[in-house]
Amino acid sequence: xxxxxxxxxxxxxxxxxxxxxxxxxxxxxxxxxxxxxxxxxxxxxxxxxxxxxxxxxxxxxxxxxxxxxxxxxxxxxxxxxxxxxxxxxxxxxxxxxxxxxxxxxxxxxxxxxxxxxxxxxxxxxxxxxxxxxxxxxxxxxxxxxxxxxxxxxxxxxxxxxxxxxxxxxxxxxxxxxxxxxxxxxxxxxxxxxxxxxxxxxxxxxxxxxxxxxxxxxxxxxxxxxxxxxxxxxxxxxxxxxxxxxxxxxxxxxxxxxxxxxxxxxxxxxxxxxxxxxxxxxxxxxxxxxxxxxxxxxxxxxxxxxxxxxxxxxxxxxxxxxxxxxxxxxxxxxxxxxxxxxxxxxxxxxxxxxxxxxxxxxxxxxxxxxxxxxxxxxxxxxxxxxxxxxxxxxxxxxxxxxxxxxxxxxxxxxxxxxxxxxxxxxxxxxxxxxxxxxxxxxxxxxxxxxxxxxxxxxxxxxxxxxxxxxxxxxxxxxxxxxxxxxxxxxxxxxxxxxxxxxxxxxxxxxxxxxxxxxxxxxxxxxxxxxxxxxxxxxxxxxxxxxxxxxxxxxxxxxxxxxxxxxxxxxxxxxxxxxxxxxxxxxxxxxxxxxxxxxxxxxxxxxxxxxxxxxxxxxxxxxxxxxxxxxxxxxxxxxxxxxxxxxxxxxxxxxxxxxxxxxxxxxxxxxxxxxxxxxxxxx
Amino acid sequence: xxxxxxxxxxxxxxxxxxxxxxxxxxxxxxxxxxxxxxxxxxxxxxxxxxxxxxxxxxxxxxxxxxxxxxxxxxxxxxxxxxxxxxxxxxxxxxxxxxxxxxxxxxxxxxxxxxxxxxxxxxxxxxxxxxxxxxxxxxxxxxxxxxxxxxxxxxxxxxxxxxxxxxxxxxxxxxxxxxxxxxxxxxxxxxxxxxxxxxxxx
Numbered sequence: 021x022x023x024x025x026x027x028x029x030x031x032x033x034x035x036x037x038x039x040x041x042x043x044x045x046x047x048x049x050x051x052x053x054x055x056x057x058x059x060x061x062x063x064x065x066x067x068x069x070x071x072x073x074x075x076x077x078x079x080x081x082x083x084x085x086x087x088x089x090x091x092x093x094x095x096x097x098x099x100x101x102x103x104x105x106x107x108x109x110x111x112x113x114x115x116x117x118x119x120x121x122x123x124x125x126x127x128x129x130x131x132x133x134x135x136x137x138x139x140x141x142x143x144x145x146x147x148x149x150x151x152x153x154x155x156x157x158x159x160x161x162x163x164x165x166x167x168x169x170x171x172x173x174x175x176x177x178x179x180x181x182x183x184x185x186x187x188x189x190x191x192x193x194x195x196x197x198x199x200x201x202x203x204x205x206x207x208x209x210x211x212x213x214x215x216x217x218x219x220x221x222x223x224x225x226x227x228x229x230x231x232x233x234x235x236x237x238x239x240x241x242x243x244x245x246x247x248x249x250x251x252x253x254x255x256x257x258x259x260x261x262x263x264x265x266x267x268x269x270x271x272x273x274x275x276x277x278x279x280x281x282x283x284x285x286x287x288x289x290x291x292x293x294x295x296x297x298x299x300x301x302x303x304x305x306x307x308x309x310x311x312x313x314x315x316x317x318x319x320x321x322x323x324x325x326x327x328x329x330x331x332x333x334x335x336x337x338x339x340x341x342x343x344x345x346x347x348x349x350x351x352x353x354x355x356x357x358x359x360x361x362x363x364x365x366x367x368x369x370x371x372x373x374x375x376x377x378x379x380x381x382x383x384x385x386x387x388x389x390x391x392x393x394x395x396x397x398x399x400x401x402x403x404x405x406x407x408x409x410x411x412x413x414x415x416x417x418x419x420x421x422x423x424x425x426x427x428x429x430x431x432x433x434x435x436x437x438x439x440x441x442x443x444x445x446x447x448x449x450x451x452x453x454x455x456x457x458x459x460x461x462x463x464x465x466x467x468x469x470x471x472x473x474x475x476x477x478x479x480x481x482x483x484x485x486x487x488x489x490x491x492x493x494x495x496x497x498x499x500x501x502x503x504x505x506x507x508x509x510x511x512x513x514x515x516x517x518x519x520x521x522x523x524x525x526x527x528x529x530x531x532x533x534x535x536x537x538x539x540x541x542x543x544x545x546x547x548x549x550x551x552x553x554x555x556x557x558x559x560x561x562x563x564x565x566x567x568x569x570x571x572x573x574x575x576x577x578x579x580x581x582x583x584x585x586x587x588x589x590x591x592x593x594x595x596x597x598x599x600x601x602x603x604x605x606x607x608x609x610x611x612x613x614x615x616x617x618x619x620x621x622x623x624x625x626x627x628x629x630x631x632x633x634x635x636x637x638x639x640x641x642x643x644x645x646x647x648x649x650x651x652x653x654x655x656x657x658x659x660x661x662x663x664x665x666x667x668x669x670x671x672x673x674x675x676x677x678x679x680x681x682x683x684x685x686x687x688x689x690x691x692x693x694x695x696x697x698x699x700x701x
Numbered sequence: 702x703x704x705x706x707x708x709x710x711x712x713x714x715x716x717x718x719x720x721x722x723x724x725x726x727x728x729x730x731x732x733x734x735x736x737x738x739x740x741x742x743x744x745x746x747x748x749x750x751x752x753x754x755x756x757x758x759x760x761x762x763x764x765x766x767x768x769x770x771x772x773x774x775x776x777x778x779x780x781x782x783x784x785x786x787x788x789x790x791x792x793x794x795x796x797x798x799x800x801x802x803x804x805x806x807x808x809x810x811x812x813x814x815x816x817x818x819x820x821x822x823x824x825x826x827x828x829x830x831x832x833x834x835x836x837x838x839x840x841x842x843x844x845x846x847x848x849x850x851x852x853x854x855x856x857x858x859x860x861x862x863x864x865x866x867x868x869x870x871x872x873x874x875x876x877x878x879x880x881x882x883x884x885x886x887x888x889x890x891x892x893x894x895x896x897x898x899x900x901x902x
Contacts, residue, residue, distance in 0.1 A: 025723050027737070050739065050740035051739065135740055187740075189764075191736060191737045191738075192734055192735065192764035193723065194733060194735070195723075273762045276762050398826065398832055399786075399826060400786055400787055405784060405814075405819070406780055408745060408746045410741045410743070412744070445741075450809065518744075619803040619808050638802075638803075
């Protein structure tokens with residue numbers, strides 16, 4: 021055994037491995053990604069023995085891989101972020117009816133705030149909709165225990181089980197005792213037992229629905245009374261309370277911390293906190309009604325603190341109604357808890373003070389909390405501070421891609437349909453090249469809607485390489501089939517960049533350490549029937565604009581592949597230099613491409629800039645991509661300009677490709693040169 | 702309980718600094734929780750790392766530092782120092798690098814953002830308060846050690862040298878040994894000595 025500082029997601033990985041998990045499959049997404057990465061790293065080190073781990077092409081594929089492994093008796097783990105479960109939901113809904121054999125756990129990370137997501141959906145609510153039991157940890161340690169128990173629960177009831185942490189559990193770290201290695205549980209020799217129950221027909225669905233309903237009642241009982249699970253629901257109280265506090269997830273920790281602070285502040289002010297009863301719910305669905313009933317005994321008021329939806333609050337209300345309890349329940353629905361976003365110790369201290377003031381009368385805790393929170397050691401800083409929205413990195417190839425498309429369009433009216441990935445950041449000024457962003461893969465298909473309803477505007481879709489494989493391909497098929505006049509810009513940086521450089525089908529690298537023949541985006545596009553495919557190195561502006569023009573002018577679905585590796589995958593090139601003798605201070609470099617490595621010094625003076633100020637380069641940030649060199653109208657920026665990509669060619673030569681030698685791709689007469697002739701026609 | 706907040710701009714290395722501090726605290730037998738900003742904000746946004754240590758044997762509950770309770774704020778950039786002010790406790794320590802990182806929004810604005818102006822304003826604002834303000838000339842430190850990559854360890858060393866966190870420089874250096882690759886240990890430990898010598902309390 022050794023002690024290591026583990027991030028929550030690493031701890032979840034270790035817990036699953038300790039539980040003997042055989043198959044781990046997921047799709048990256050913040051805040052969930054580190055789980056699969058940890059399993060892959062431990063597997064590569066020889067620490068996690070006998071496990072299969074993969075990044076699947078998307079969440080639906082991952083869940084289906086995990087499901088069949090479970091049918092064979094393997095323990096299987098599926099991972100995604102909250103919106104990933106939307107993609108996998110088709111599989112999940114019927115899988116819950118069909119049931120599982122080996123333990124199947126869905127690790128679904130929610131993102132209150134949201135900090136890195138497009139929705140604040142609540143997976144506890146999704147679990148209730150799908151009728152799948154869920155466990156909701158309040159700390160990484162509790163999550164570590166829950167993950168192992170989730171496999172037990174899944175096997176006890178042949179049901180998939182969801183473990184739902186939130187960002188502050190996934191990305192919080194603490195120390196864990198760990199074994200030297202883990203061994204996957206042997207898969208039973210009898211393997212998959214053929215049986216009609218695995219085939220989801222209407223009749224089977226009716227039976228399955230009954231099994232689901234019966235087991236939910238039993239699981240609610242286990243949550244309340246079986247120590248294996250009731251350990252995740254804590255209750256404590258002082259004196260003889262009339263009021264109660266219920267919390268779930270990380271809010272349990274915020275609430276406990278806030279109560280500690282309140283007690284300390286009250287003591288210092290000669291006040292006394294009223295007695296209260298506290299219930300932490302780690303098993304929100306199916307709701308452990310008996311646990312809640314014991315909590316509610318003798319109380320007249322309870323406040324509920326949870327992030328995202330009012331799941332616990334509604335369950336408590338239902339319980340009060342069902343059992344005619346004289347209990348008033350407050351929380352999100354009554355405005356006594358924040359209706360969205362993250363909770364915090366500060367916010368819960370304020371809300372708890374208000375609750376005590378309302379329910380127990382004669383003391384003013386709200387005033388005390390306001391006074392204590394306001395009397396921080398210093399006045400807040402009231403000067404102007406720069407806002408720091410996330411931006412494309414210095415040297416990011418997407419910057420050149422967006423700029424070239426806008427240059428190529430000139431004054432042509434256009435709608436830019438963005439997608440999910442680093443390139444969503446193309447929305448920021450000055451690029452301003454994302455008009456819509458909906459969900460994974462939607463750029464390509466929303467562009468088609470624009471092309472139909474607003475044919476006067478050119479619809480351009482942006483999609484990354486990983487997103488293309490995850491959910492872009494069917495959209496391209498739709499464009500070809502229905503003849504939509506769109507241009508798809510594939511921003512191929514050879515990785516899944518936003519979530520931390522995960523490999524994907526286009527890289528050929530797998531988490532099991534093998535290299536496969538990579539899927540080639542242009543071959544896929546061509547196979548799907550796209551007639552015009554152009555290529556460019558996005559760091560080469562002239563080539564990029566020309567390639568973009570060709571694709572944009574094509575009548576029908578066309579594609580341009582911008583290909584250059586993410587800066588995280590390469591060594592920086594020599595930084596550019598701005599000549600103080602030549603810079604006129606026109607700011608064209610800044611207002612065109614908005615690179616974080618270029619700043620502006622109002623104090624700098626030069627022969628051509630006078631007192632206007634000058635641009636300067638932060639050499640520690642500059643990646644040497646050379647885009648600014650091509651943008652400066654006065655030749656004031658010195659640096660190397662990238663070579664053109666040079667049209668269709670062997671993927672083995674692709675700058676970003678991680679592949680070995682491959683047969684050159686055959687475009688079978690559909691070379692870009694010939695499609696150019698098509699345009700001339 | 703000791704609460705430390707590290708504030709910076711995505712990519713500056715607050716995560717490793719938090720990890721080293723956590724390791725040093727764990728070696729003393731304290732319960733530790735840390736929390737990181739991971740995700741979109743890592744692309745040049747404001748990021749914070751929280752380190753909470755049960756230095757008197759207390760249970761650490763929440764992963765995040767509560768406003769008004771940070772014993773030490775280590776800012777990797779002056780604007781981020783200003784943003785983190787509400788976290789400081791009475792008698793806390795604010796260590797801040799003085800070099801500004803210009804966001805694109807500032808370069809696009811007509812009035813660029815001045816790090817020196819912020820550092821100056823912080824100095825004036827904190828002069829009459831209970832907070833100890835330690836501005837760190839990070840440019841000079843990087844020049845002296847020849848390594849910008851070790852700036853996170855140097856800022857951490859300056860913070861520890863103010864004697865507000867009950868961890869010694871030797872304990873900090875031992876933690877570095879456990880957290881970074883063997884070939885970088887000596888370089889980081891030398892950087893810690895250099896920074897601590899220049900800014901010892």
